[in-house]
Amino acid sequence: MTAAGDTALGLYLAVPFCRSKCTYCNFASQVFAPARYAEYCELLARELALAAADGLAGATLTSIYWGGGTPTLLPAAGFARILQAIGDHFTLAPGLEHTVEAAPGTLPPERLDALAAGGVNRLSLGVQSFADAELRAVVRLHRAATARDDLARARAAGIANLNLDLIAGLPHQTESSWQATLDAALEAEVAHVSVYMLEVDDDSRLGAEVLASGSRYHAAAVPGDDFIAAAYELACERLEAAGIRQYEISNFARPGGESRHNLGYWLRRPYLGAGLDAHSFLTAPRPRRFANPDTLEAYLAPLRAGRLPRSAPTWLTPQAEREERYFLGLRRNAGVGMPHEPDEATQAAAAAQHLADGLLERRHGGIALSAQGRLLANRVLADFLETPLALS
Amino acid sequence: MDRQFIRNFSIVAHIDHGKSTLADRLLEATGALTAREMQHQVLDAMDLERERGITIKAHAVRLDYRARDGRQYQLNLIDTPGHVDFSYEVSRSLAACEGALLVVDAAQGVEAQTVANAYLAVNQHLEVIPVINKVDLPSADPARVKEQIENVIGLDASHAVLASAKTGLGTEDVLEAIVHRIPPPAGDAEAPLQALLFDSWFDPYRGVIILVRVVQGRLRVGQKIRLMSNRETFAVEALAVRTPKTVPVETLSAGEVGLIVANIKRVADAQIGDTVTDEAAPASAPLAGFEEIKPMVFAGLYPVETDQHTELREALEKLRLNDSSFFFEPESSAALGFGFRCGFLGLLHMEIVQERLEREFNLDLIVTAPGVRYLVEKRDGERLEVNNPEKLPPPGDIAVIEEPIITATIIANDDALGGILKLCEDKRGVQKGFEYLGPARVMLTYELPLNEVVLDFYDKLKTVSRGYASLDYHLSGYRASDLVKLDILVAGDPVDALSIILHRDNAFERGRALAAKMKELIPRQQFEVPIQAAIGGKVIARETVRAVRKDVLAKCYGGDITRKRKLLEKQKEGKKRMKRLGKVEIPQDAFLAVLKVEQ
Numbered sequence: 004m005t006a007a008g009d010t011a012l013g014l015y016l017a018v019p020f021c022r023s024k025c026t027y028c029n030f031a032s033q034v035f036a037p038a039r040y041a042e043y044c045e046l047l048a049r050e051l052a053l054a055a056a057d058g059l060a061g062a063t064l065t066s067i068y069w070g071g072g073t074p075t076l077l078p079a080a081g082f083a084r085i086l087q088a089i090g091d092h093f094t095l096a097p098g099l100e101h102t103v104e105a106a107p108g109t110l111p112p113e114r115l116d117a118l119a120a121g122g123v124n125r126l127s128l129g130v131q132s133f134a135d136a137e138l139r140a141v142v143r144l145h146r147a148a149t150a151r152d153d154l155a156r157a158r159a160a161g162i163a164n165l166n167l168d169l170i171a172g173l174p175h176q177t178e179s180s181w182q183a184t185l186d187a188a189l190e191a192e193v194a195h196v197s198v199y200m201l202e203v204d205d206d207s208r209l210g211a212e213v214l215a216s217g218s219r220y221h222a223a224a225v226p227g228d229d230f231i232a233a234a235y236e237l238a239c240e241r242l243e244a245a246g247i248r249q250y251e252i253s254n255f256a257r258p259g260g261e262s263r264h265n266l267g268y269w270l271r272r273p274y275l276g277a278g279l280d281a282h283s284f285l286t287a288p289r290p291r292r293f294a295n296p297d298t299l300e301a302y303l304a305p306l307r308a309g310r311l312p313r314s315a316p317t318w319l320t321p322q323a324e325r326e327e328r329y330f331l332g333l334r335r336n337a338g339v340g341m342p343h344e345p346d347e348a349t350q351a352a353a354a355a356q357h358l359a360d361g362l363l364e365r366r367h368g369g370i371a372l373s374a375q376g377r378l379l380a381n382r383v384l385a386d387f388l389e390t391p392l393a394l395s
Numbered sequence: 396m397d398r399q400f401i402r403n404f405s406i407v408a409h410i411d412h413g414k415s416t417l418a419d420r421l422l423e424a425t426g427a428l429t430a431r432e433m434q435h436q437v438l439d440a441m442d443l444e445r446e447r448g449i450t451i452k453a454h455a456v457r458l459d460y461r462a463r464d465g466r467q468y469q470l471n472l473i474d475t476p477g478h479v480d481f482s483y484e485v486s487r488s489l490a491a492c493e494g495a496l497l498v499v500d501a502a503q504g505v506e507a508q509t510v511a512n513a514y515l516a517v518n519q520h521l522e523v524i525p526v527i528n529k530v531d532l533p534s535a536d537p538a539r540v541k542e543q544i545e546n547v548i549g550l551d552a553s554h555a556v557l558a559s560a561k562t563g564l565g566t567e568d569v570l571e572a573i574v575h576r577i578p579p580p581a582g583d584a585e586a587p588l589q590a591l592l593f594d595s596w597f598d599p600y601r602g603v604i605i606l607v608r609v610v611q612g613r614l615r616v617g618q619k620i621r622l623m624s625n626r627e628t629f630a631v632e633a634l635a636v637r638t639p640k641t642v643p644v645e646t647l648s649a650g651e652v653g654l655i656v657a658n659i660k661r662v663a664d665a666q667i668g669d670t671v672t673d674e675a676a677p678a679s680a681p682l683a684g685f686e687e688i689k690p691m692v693f694a695g696l697y698p699v700e701t702d703q704h705t706e707l708r709e710a711l712e713k714l715r716l717n718d719s720s721f722f723f724e725p726e727s728s729a730a731l732g733f734g735f736r737c738g739f740l741g742l743l744h745m746e747i748v749q750e751r752l753e754r755e756f757n758l759d760l761i762v763t764a765p766g767v768r769y770l771v772e773k774r775d776g777e778r779l780e781v782n783n784p785e786k787l788p789p790p791g792d793i794a795v796i797e798e799p800i801i802t803a804t805i806i807a808n809d810d811a812l813g814g815i816l817k818l819c820e821d822k823r824g825v826q827k828g829f830e831y832l833g834p835a836r837v838m839l840t841y842e843l844p845l846n847e848v849v850l851d852f853y854d855k856l857k858t859v860s861r862g863y864a865s866l867d868y869h870l871s872g873y874r875a876s877d878l879v880k881l882d883i884l885v886a887g888d889p890v891d892a893l894s895i896i897l898h899r900d901n902a903f904e905r906g907r908a909l910a911a912k913m914k915e916l917i918p919r920q921q922f923e924v925p926i927q928a929a930i931g932g933k934v935i936a937r938e939t940v941r942a943v944r945k946d947v948l949a950k951c952y953g954g955d956i957t958r959k960r961k962l963l964e965k966q967k968e969g970k971k972r973m974k975r976l977g978k979v980e981i982p983q984d985a986f987l988a989v990l991k992v993e994q
Contacts, residue, residue, distance in 0.1 A: 232944035
């Protein structure tokens, strides 16, 4: 059963529950009755046991990341049950980064205490905006004041490593409301800020409405791409000036405050994903990616029967690995090494083309996206894929 | 068989009036195919023909029919192409017949191709039998249609057959009319051989197969034959008729229709309209009416991937094996690289060739705006034919340019008249005829420059008439005209593949519209892209495609790399359909922008 698997890895725990579904959300998260939370936690704990038995028993966890959904909706008992399973089957690396994503307004004192007691040392708060009109428009249940309050209490509870998520491009966002959001984010003096840009696609109800030129969900008040690009640039500038330096397209941190777990994605370090629609990347004995089902029943049913619910693995070919190194690695400001011929002919050509058009620049003897290149990253990264494509 | 019991006939109709369905019905009724064997529209064998509901190639099928008089007849059904692009082929197919069924939709009545085809048949001195089809439709009005046939075409419609090819109603009446009203073929089986070649195609196993009507004399297996236009000789390896299964025969005599296999290598050697004769005892003269088919519409064809140039050439050569009516020659474009200038019989023909190249040969193509052949006389007296705007001499060198003119017949409801008259006027048309066909139906005759028609005339005609106008045309000559070359510059560089030749009076407006359309079609790029329209170096319109600011996927998605990869793969696939000109990426369809301009 237990072929030699990865011995050190990150752990991602997906908690798909929300109090309300934000209009821009395209995750496999939903509003489920709290009655279902207990079973979910129980079966997630079972998944961890099964995954450990499948080649990962005793592996050292270098980071734990609870994502969502809204992990802070989990009842204390469920949270404890999962932590228990982690402790039973894995080894925790000394000083590991242990992050929980939280929606402002879901952190009563007892929950904060339970998190801290459970070893959580980093909190990622889904603030999105400090403008109440924008929060209301996308059906966030919290207000700016809630977020400020939560930050203060998290610190009081001993969780000092804090991240704020912000979204450029929310409906009704204006230059001055965005400035105000950035002001508030800087005043919070957090270690880490993530700045996302609103994604308009058919996977969210707001995105679909924008594409259909409709008016529901405040779609008509979504700012255009030019505004979003300018807002993003402004955020980069102001965060940098405050010593919060960009290290990835959407991520900014004070020195040492980078998210180790998320860095693992771009550096292609192994991680195990557990929970609904969670994705995994394991490297030993051979690199492969697989994912759990993205509907609750399809995820739970196999676990009830004592089986892992994951998809068949996609084994990465040398080509796929080569492509990933570039399209993931280039997301980091540190960039990647210069591609070399003849093994990396496609990548060398792409590098040459985009060094010439200014979307890439040289960095530390390698290449990295330029400021304009970060905003046009899809165009650059697509050119690092080879023809014929590795997967499709 | 005794010639007295042979009938050679064709079916002509406007598109969708039920020609192919009637043909199927005749096959079924004569037992050529049982209902079980019938595949709908047996005669339209090419996929494209079935999909588009049109006939591209001619066919001939022999039907055995026992008539009400108790005698056995051999009916040769010669199916003709059903589109204006192929009217020469239609005329040759008709020349192989003594009679024609003129199928007219009982609800729609006489349309432009009804008129054009009926005239073709009448001019070949065929006995034309009107068949009013779809009489089972609630909106059928056979009396009105009869009246139109008499008034517009001048045929006696009192004995028109009422039929419904769909239900089978009237099928036997049609067969009886063929037997009793179409004369048997004349022609002496003992005279020197003259056989009309009215179609040919390439069979990978047997070489070129030709379809002939023996007009006089006799064909037999083993005979040495000669094609009279090019004096090429061949030995007849096999003769056959189609029932529609292919049945070998030993001889074909005057009056009969059949296939010849004679080890002919190239379709180009077996031209439609040519006369087949006996090498040892040739006829003194060929049959009348042979013409070299000349392409009327020209466009550049380029592979999107420049490394597919050889594949494109091979595909064109293969297609030409089966279709000698299109021509191609290598050309190169600064914008598009190496490609081919291709000539077609018309726009539909062009679309068909393009579609077959993409479908059967899996090629990704860029097609430039269609144009026509101009006759240019230079100031130094040199005369040239120009079918590529890039080859037009500088304005200062040109003494006269002549452009091809067509005579167009348009039939429409009179409530659309205003729009149609305006369209014809915008397209520099000269009205030659105006006739009411009935209370609300009008037939217009116009002389129009072909270059206006190939661009977008037909689509616009359909629009202004809400789909109810029909169009037919034929080339009627050349006329001197004030023509100029309009260039489109993208990011400051002229894109040769986007140049068009047009009348000076339309150049300004079209240049402006074209620049605006290009702005729509060219996606935003990393840099601002200016688009200009110019005549002889003078810029007449300018638009700007603003630079794209943002194209990035920001979210982490809990390590879902597959999602990111899929998005990037989609982007990469999309790029493949773009042509890179300097720093600018232009989508394939932008090269046809000129067809999409709304005026």
